[in-house]
Amino acid sequence: MRFTHTAVAAALLIAFMFSVPGVEAGDTAATKTAATGLPVVSEHYYRMLAKVRPLLFWMSRDNVGSARIAWLGDEHGSKGFELLIGSDPARAPRKINRWGYIAEELRGSTASTLGVMKQSNEESIEDAKAKLASEVSGTHAFKAIRATTANGHATADVLTLQARSDLTYRDIGSLLTLIDGHASRTSTNTVNLPAGMKAGFLLALADLMAHPKLKSVPYVYNGKFHTLHLKGLDRVSMRGSGRDYADLARARFETENQTTRERTPFEITYGTSGDLKEVPVHVMYQPKWWFQVELFLEDDPKKF
Numbered sequence: 001m002r003f004t005h006t007a008v009a010a011a012l013l014i015a016f017m018f019s020v021p022g023v024e025a026g027d028t029a030a031t032k033t034a035a036t037g038l039p040v041v042s043e044h045y046y047r048m049l050a051k052v053r054p055l056l057f058w059m060s061r062d063n064v065g066s067a068r069i070a071w072l073g074d075e076h077g078s079k080g081f082e083l084l085i086g087s088d089p090a091r092a093p094r095k096i097n098r099w100g101y102i103a104e105e106l107r108g109s110t111a112s113t114l115g116v117m118k119q120s121n122e123e124s125i126e127d128a129k130a131k132l133a134s135e136v137s138g139t140h141a142f143k144a145i146r147a148t149t150a151n152g153h154a155t156a157d158v159l160t161l162q163a164r165s166d167l168t169y170r171d172i173g174s175l176l177t178l179i180d181g182h183a184s185r186t187s188t189n190t191v192n193l194p195a196g197m198k199a200g201f202l203l204a205l206a207d208l209m210a211h212p213k214l215k216s217v218p219y220v221y222n223g224k225f226h227t228l229h230l231k232g233l234d235r236v237s238m239r240g241s242g243r244d245y246a247d248l249a250r251a252r253f254e255t256e257n258q259t260t261r262e263r264t265p266f267e268i269t270y271g272t273s274g275d276l277k278e279v280p281v282h283v284m285y286q287p288k289w290w291f292q293v294e295l296f297l298e299d300d301p302k303k304f
Contacts, residue, residue: 086169189223
């Protein structure tokens with residue numbers, strides 16, 4: 001299985017173009033995160049809708065999972081992002097358990113990334129059914145990536161973990177502990193960064209969001225070079241989760257692998273003013289021709 005940013009989870013692409021709000025020194029409301037240690041500045045929660053297309057028509061199921069996005073930062077100017085997203089076996093059809101986590105931080109000139117996902121490489125609905133059947137018993141495979149960028153070099157380690165329990169997204173703390181103590185390193189990739197290349201997908205998104213006139217930003221992810229393109233930006237309004245939203249921007253992005261030229265589109269609708277400025281309201285991502293995921297801002301931690 002290729003460990004790319006488009007494989008981490010269906011919507012791991014959604015939060016990381018946003019600048020982290022400033023944190024005042026002595027902010028007692030901030031808390032530490034499990035992976036980065038940076039304080040949480042703000043966070044939002046989302047409801048997941050999934051669609052599958054067996055033949056010609058889409059079939060959808062709402063409220064099959066959840067997502068949490070956290071903006072991180074401190075008084076020294078360090079910043080970061082954290083996203084946890086997954087299906088809930090108690091709500092999802094066939095008790096599907098697919099989820100991923102990513103945390104990224106920037107401290108001065110050094111960037112680091114930790115990404116975790118439940119391993120899956122299904123290319124069709126039939127593959128997905130077969131995979132689910134094989135997971136009834138036995139071990140459960142997870143992939144992780146640890147990457148560091150500093151002094152013009154980027155190094156990424158890919159790790160594999162075989163867990164005895166079918167951990168869900170609510171078990172992220174336990175999984176991170178297992179990875180620290182029991183994961184096996186399967187590969188390491190180190191590359192020199194060309195001038196102007198961002199030290200990660202998240203940083204490229206943040207730069208393109210802050211400067212949309214750039215249209216494209218190059219970045220490195222897992223030792224591979226990519227380009228993020230902004231394909232379109234429209235002003236919109238919408239209704240979701242029983243609320244009317246105005247002053248929104250709908251951005252259409254596309255990632256491009258500079259080696260294979262493979263392109264992956266995704267769409268984010270976010271606020272442009274007030275308390276929802278640069279906060280995703282709706283996300284749409286289609287990692288497979290037969291599978292699509294949407295996220296809707298709901299902000300109810302009890303449902304997570």
